[in-house]
Amino acid sequence: MNAEIISVGTELLLGQVVNLDTAIVAQELSGLGINLLYSAVVGDNVERLRHAVDTALSRSDLLIMTGGLGPTTDDLTKETTAACAGKRLVLHQESLARIQNYFNEKHVSENQEKQAWLPEGCHVFQNDNGTAPGCAFQAQGGCTVIMLPGPPSELTPMLKNYVVPYLKQGQEQVIVSHNVHIYGRGEAPVAQMMDDLMDGENPTLAPYAKEGECYLRVTARARTVEEADALCQPLIEEIRRRLGDFVYSVDVETLEELVVAKLREQGKTLATAESCTGGLLSKRLTDVPGSSEVFHMGVVTYANQAKEDLLSVSHETLERYGAVSEETAREMAEGMVRRSGSSLGIGITGIAGPEGGTPEKPVGLIYIALSDGEHTWVTKRSPIGRTKSREWHRHCAASQALDMVRRYLLDMPVVAN
Amino acid sequence: MNAEIISVGTELLLGQVVNLDTAIVAQELSGLGINLLYSAVVGDNVERLRHAVDTALSRSDLLIMTGGLGPTTDDLTKETTAACAGKRLVLHQESLARIQNYFNEKHVSENQEKQAWLPEGCHVFQNDNGTAPGCAFQAQGGCTVIMLPGPPSELTPMLKNYVVPYLKQGQEQVIVSHNVHIYGRGEAPVAQMMDDLMDGENPTLAPYAKEGECYLRVTARARTVEEADALCQPLIEEIRRRLGDFVYSVDVETLEELVVAKLREQGKTLATAESCTGGLLSKRLTDVPGSSEVFHMGVVTYANQAKEDLLSVSHETLERYGAVSEETAREMAEGMVRRSGSSLGIGITGIAGPEGGTPEKPVGLIYIALSDGEHTWVTKRSPIGRTKSREWHRHCAASQALDMVRRYLLDMPVVAN
Numbered sequence: 001m002n003a004e005i006i007s008v009g010t011e012l013l014l015g016q017v018v019n020l021d022t023a024i025v026a027q028e029l030s031g032l033g034i035n036l037l038y039s040a041v042v043g044d045n046v047e048r049l050r051h052a053v054d055t056a057l058s059r060s061d062l063l064i065m066t067g068g069l070g071p072t073t074d075d076l077t078k079e080t081t082a083a084c085a086g087k088r089l090v091l092h093q094e095s096l097a098r099i100q101n102y103f104n105e106k107h108v109s110e111n112q113e114k115q116a117w118l119p120e121g122c123h124v125f126q127n128d129n130g131t132a133p134g135c136a137f138q139a140q141g142g143c144t145v146i147m148l149p150g151p152p153s154e155l156t157p158m159l160k161n162y163v164v165p166y167l168k169q170g171q172e173q174v175i176v177s178h179n180v181h182i183y184g185r186g187e188a189p190v191a192q193m194m195d196d197l198m199d200g201e202n203p204t205l206a207p208y209a210k211e212g213e214c215y216l217r218v219t220a221r222a223r224t225v226e227e228a229d230a231l232c233q234p235l236i237e238e239i240r241r242r243l244g245d246f247v248y249s250v251d252v253e254t255l256e257e258l259v260v261a262k263l264r265e266q267g268k269t270l271a272t273a274e275s276c277t278g279g280l281l282s283k284r285l286t287d288v289p290g291s292s293e294v295f296h297m298g299v300v301t302y303a304n305q306a307k308e309d310l311l312s313v314s315h316e317t318l319e320r321y322g323a324v325s326e327e328t329a330r331e332m333a334e335g336m337v338r339r340s341g342s343s344l345g346i347g348i349t350g351i352a353g354p355e356g357g358t359p360e361k362p363v364g365l366i367y368i369a370l371s372d373g374e375h376t377w378v379t380k381r382s383p384i385g386r387t388k389s390r391e392w393h394r395h396c397a398a399s400q401a402l403d404m405v406r407r408y409l410l411d412m413p414v415v416a417n
Numbered sequence: 418m419n420a421e422i423i424s425v426g427t428e429l430l431l432g433q434v435v436n437l438d439t440a441i442v443a444q445e446l447s448g449l450g451i452n453l454l455y456s457a458v459v460g461d462n463v464e465r466l467r468h469a470v471d472t473a474l475s476r477s478d479l480l481i482m483t484g485g486l487g488p489t490t491d492d493l494t495k496e497t498t499a500a501c502a503g504k505r506l507v508l509h510q511e512s513l514a515r516i517q518n519y520f521n522e523k524h525v526s527e528n529q530e531k532q533a534w535l536p537e538g539c540h541v542f543q544n545d546n547g548t549a550p551g552c553a554f555q556a557q558g559g560c561t562v563i564m565l566p567g568p569p570s571e572l573t574p575m576l577k578n579y580v581v582p583y584l585k586q587g588q589e590q591v592i593v594s595h596n597v598h599i600y601g602r603g604e605a606p607v608a609q610m611m612d613d614l615m616d617g618e619n620p621t622l623a624p625y626a627k628e629g630e631c632y633l634r635v636t637a638r639a640r641t642v643e644e645a646d647a648l649c650q651p652l653i654e655e656i657r658r659r660l661g662d663f664v665y666s667v668d669v670e671t672l673e674e675l676v677v678a679k680l681r682e683q684g685k686t687l688a689t690a691e692s693c694t695g696g697l698l699s700k701r702l703t704d705v706p707g708s709s710e711v712f713h714m715g716v717v718t719y720a721n722q723a724k725e726d727l728l729s730v731s732h733e734t735l736e737r738y739g740a741v742s743e744e745t746a747r748e749m750a751e752g753m754v755r756r757s758g759s760s761l762g763i764g765i766t767g768i769a770g771p772e773g774g775t776p777e778k779p780v781g782l783i784y785i786a787l788s789d790g791e792h793t794w795v796t797k798r799s800p801i802g803r804t805k806s807r808e809w810h811r812h813c814a815a816s817q818a819l820d821m822v823r824r825y826l827l828d829m830p831v832v833a834n
Binding site (some may be wrong): 012013014015016017018019020022023024025026028029030036037038039040041043044046048108133153206208209230272274276277278279280281282283285286287289290291293295296297299300302303305306309310340353354355389390391 | 429446457458623727770
């Protein structure tokens with residue numbers, strides 16, 4: 001099945017908004033085994049939109065339109081697409097009732113009502129996060145057309161909750177994907193290690209990069225979810241066998257989610273003492289709802305004086321080894337455990353750049369310490385290869401700290417090679 | 418001048434990568450007054466790419482290609498586009514020398530050398546952040562074709578430093594844009610207040626939203642930069658007159674950059690005490706290179722005990738008013754000034770959600786206090802309208818804190834209405 005996406009909106013052509021919709025839809029299509037061959041952006045212009053839709057209807061089996069379903073006169077997607085596909089628009093009472101309910105009013109404006117006019121005989125996807133419903137219908141000529149609202153906060157749940165199940169229904173098989181998340185090995189070496197597994201047809205295996213990490217997606221098709229899962233499992237096991245403790249989760253998206261979950265399971269707490277990451281680690285931990293159970297306290301000790309005052313890092317250590325040193329990181333982590341009474345303490349100190357580097361202590365040199373009050377482990381990150389951004393160094397240092405906590409909690413060597 | 422963008426890369430159609438390039442290029446084109454009518458994504462497939470390029474050459478004055486210039490066999494952009502445009506590829510010695518220099522080797526592989534083959538007679542844009550150069554040339558038929566590398570870290574500086582000046586050269590006029598950044602008034606009311614100013618032809622005015630903020634872009638054309646600037650100034654002044662102290666900068670991109678700069682100017686320091694934002698505020702402050710001069714210390718006091726221990730928030734206050742209260746925010750800010758010896762202290766406490774809300778203290782209720790040791794100001798953020806995400810509440814609370822510091826430093830009312 002060959003698919004095509006058309007995103008509608010002049011704001012996308014003015015660069016006011018990044019086109020996230022295409023990536024969101026593309027990833028779901030890829031998980032369903034549907035080939036996406038084209039994606040295009042068209043402004044709020046009837047002529048150009050009509051031309052793009054006509055072209056798509058003539059060459060694709062599935063056309064997904066995003067955006068332009070809203071209440072304003074700029075929103076032309078439905079009218080134009082329906083006309084190209086040879087469909088009338090009719091008022092969908094249930095959608096109108098939902099819109100009235102959304103605004104808590106019996107009579108909504110004509111503009112708002114416009115959103116409830118949908119192609120005759122279409123399948124409606126309700127919008128749980130906004131007013132414009134989505135829909136699916138078959139155009140004259142056979143192409144399946146799906147229209148979805150533009151805001152990612154409306155599109156994403158509609159896609160996952162209604163559209164993906166709808167597309168799966170049409171297929172005789174179910175498709176199941178699992179993401180194997182990896183920390184400590186990059187996408188290129190991982191892809192190389194899995195090279196012989198990449199040619200499989202069912203399950204398939206594909207590597208994806210994410211900032212400072214990567215993951216492998218395992219996808220299988222079968223008649224039932226259980227059968228598809230059974231096809232995935234041996235491949236996931238083989239990946240685990242090859243990558244060992246570099247695999248940090250199957251289907252848990254981030255290191256911080258995993259770490260918060262494991263801390264909760266074990267009834268442990270974590271406190272953070274950050275210098276160069278400036279609060280990014282505590283920010284990431286507290287991104288996870290419910291983290292307050294396991295994270296009570298963090299400090300950002302940017303200045304040396306703050307390291308002495310808040311963490312009791314010794315003046316002598318700072319003088320002799322400098323703020324960016326294994327010794328300082330160690331004393332920060334240990335000081336944090338004492339200060340907070342938490343089970344575990346993290347200390348991070350380094351040079352995030354772009355200024356402040358020296359030949360002995362270059363930008364990107366970062367020490368990360370983990371202490372449980374009895375033992376303390378320190379990882380040294382050294383800059384290698386191309387110059388990376390301040391943001392990159394900070395993100396990777398925080399990730400490394402999380403990985404050390406993960407390893408500690410799972411009784412693995414805390415400092416990986 | 419009508420333009421079109423084609424981004425090349427199968428990874429964009431698999432949803433592995435979000436297409437940032439289009440937004441980056443689109444925004445620059447818009448600043449140059451060039452109309453972008455279409456953007457498309459094509460996979461690494463010669464047939465489909467050829468078809469897209471042929472269509473673009475026949476209907477547009479300017480075609481910008483992004484991606485597919487790299488060393489691998491997947492990278493087909495140059496060969497395909499040059500063939501469509503009726504150009505041979507020739508070896509560009511200077512680019513080859515740059516690639517050799519990049520790898521610090523006299524002989525680079527055939528794949529790497531491939532990147533130095535460029536359409537005959539083209540204008541070359543050197544790549545200061547990678548290996549593949551960009552280029553511009555005129556196709557048979559008159560369309561100007563520009564090819565740029567895909568990674569945003571390479572594309573963005575090439576675009577700003579070389580391509581925009583190149584495109585300006587071709588124009589008899591220069592185009593100058595200034596962004597007026599606004600905090601405390603949303604895009605919709607701002608657009609409404611500026612309604613009568615939006616129809617101008619020179620300068621033009623356009624509103625843009627960004628997370629919890631917005632900005633207005635003023636763009637003018639003239640024969641010289643000075644003349645264009647002179648055209649912009651009265652409009653910028655009029656915007657300032659209408660929006661007053663809600664305008665926080667012209668051309669300084671973020672509140673944190675502005676606040677760090679103002680603190681430096683005034684020789685003041687700031688310390689942060691965060692509860693629900695969990696380190697996000699200190700993270701944003703330390704995103705700014707050189708922030709260590711003005712930010713020495715922050716604490717994340719997620720638990721009540723931490724608020725008492727680190728900030729001396731009184732047990733009675735926490736008992737009587739609760740952790741999420743004006744009183745607690747106030748004591749956090751005041752405690753932070755005492756604890757850190759900084760000129761200013763911030764205290765933030767609230768309910769970021771999604772759990773933890775009650776009818777009296779709903780998700781989104783956040784108190785933000787600023788203290789200078791003598792006076793303390795508190796802003797209360799109450800949730801209104803649609804349900805927002807945890808991320809949104811946290812981001813907006815941190816922004817509001819930064820805005821309070823800005824207002825304090827500029828002798829404005831600290832708590833805006």
